Amino acid sequence: MTRYADSSEVQVQNASVVSTLFVVAAPSGAGKSTLVNALLEREPAISLSVSHTTRPPRPGEQYGRHYYFVERAEFEREVAEGIFLEHAEVHGNLYGTSRDKVQGLLAQGRDVLLEIDWQGAAQIRKSKPDCVSVFILPPSRIELERRLRGRGSDAPEVIERRLRNSRGEIAHAHEFDYIIVNDRFEDALDELQAIVRAVRLRSSLQCRRHEALIAELLA
Numbered sequence: 001m002t003r004y005a006d007s008s009e010v011q012v013q014n015a016s017v018v019s020t021l022f023v024v025a026a027p028s029g030a031g032k033s034t035l036v037n038a039l040l041e042r043e044p045a046i047s048l049s050v051s052h053t054t055r056p057p058r059p060g061e062q063y064g065r066h067y068y069f070v071e072r073a074e075f076e077r078e079v080a081e082g083i084f085l086e087h088a089e090v091h092g093n094l095y096g097t098s099r100d101k102v103q104g105l106l107a108q109g110r111d112v113l114l115e116i117d118w119q120g121a122a123q124i125r126k127s128k129p130d131c132v133s134v135f136i137l138p139p140s141r142i143e144l145e146r147r148l149r150g151r152g153s154d155a156p157e158v159i160e161r162r163l164r165n166s167r168g169e170i171a172h173a174h175e176f177d178y179i180i181v182n183d184r185f186e187d188a189l190d191e192l193q194a195i196v197r198a199v200r201l202r203s204s205l206q207c208r209r210h211e212a213l214i215a216e217l218l219a
């Protein structure tokens with residue numbers, strides 16, 4: 001097996017498996033989770049990383065499915081132990097991505113998607129420069145507020161805080177490889193899927209994936 005150090009791409013010779021790490025970020029309420037969940041229905045081969053967080057669960061959220069909900073002291077211990085590939089404080093709560101889970105999936109040749117904030121995306125870009133990052137924008141501030149309030153999952157003061165923070169988050173949109181405006185949902189979903197498919201096609205056509213065939217043809 002040939003591994004490319006410090007890269008999100010892992011090639012397994014002969015099996016020609018190449019995996020990609022996708023990063024999706026957005027201001028709260030832009031529709032990132034709804035888009036990602038719909039993408040995973042269309043593209044079930046992508047694994048979604050389940051984050052650790054100190055945020056209390058919303059009604060209906062399950063431990064291990066939506067998040068690993070932990071106390072702040074436990075999260076801080078895990079940070080000290082180095083278990084996170086990236087971690088950040090977002091809207092007053094701590095969030096982090098398990099290093100072992102992501103590395104394990106990539107090593108198996110699975111594409112992995114991280115739904116994280118811009119600070120985590122910046123950390124991932126440093127350690128995994130081949131990652132593919134997408135920022136989701138709402139079509140307007142009024143619509144962002146309408147979606148956050150309409151979701152009905154957060155207290156009014158939490159919604160106010162997230163709306164206030166959205167300016168600082170949107171200021172980092174230009175750091176991402178792609179931007180999608182989530183106005184008409186189906187259009188945004190098609191665009192997200194198009195990015196995934198284009199990246200996969202590009203990976204499948206890379207020269208190093210065909211080393212075994214070239215060697216066989218030259219033998």
Ligand SMILES: Nc1ncnc2c1ncn2[C@@H]1O[C@H](COP(=O)(O)OP(=O)(O)OP(=O)(O)O)[C@@H](O)[C@H]1O
Binds near residue numbers: 148151182185
């Ligand atoms: N294109 C769209 N048009 C109208 N409503 C939408 C659209 N996309 C998502 N929504 C709705 O907006 C609300 C917020 O979406 P979602 O929970 O996916 O946001 P999010 O970006 O993941 O937020 P957070 O970061 O807080 O988890 C949901 O009620 C969702 O159904």
Ligand SMILES: Nc1nc2c(ncn2[C@@H]2O[C@H](COP(=O)(O)O)[C@@H](O)[C@H]2O)c(=O)[nH]1
Binds near residue numbers: 090
């Ligand atoms: N840096 C990270 N950010 C994360 C992670 N998991 C989620 N998030 C981001 O936090 C906010 C709020 O999420 P919510 O579920 O409380 O609405 C949102 O932007 C998420 O993308 C993570 O592991 N690392």
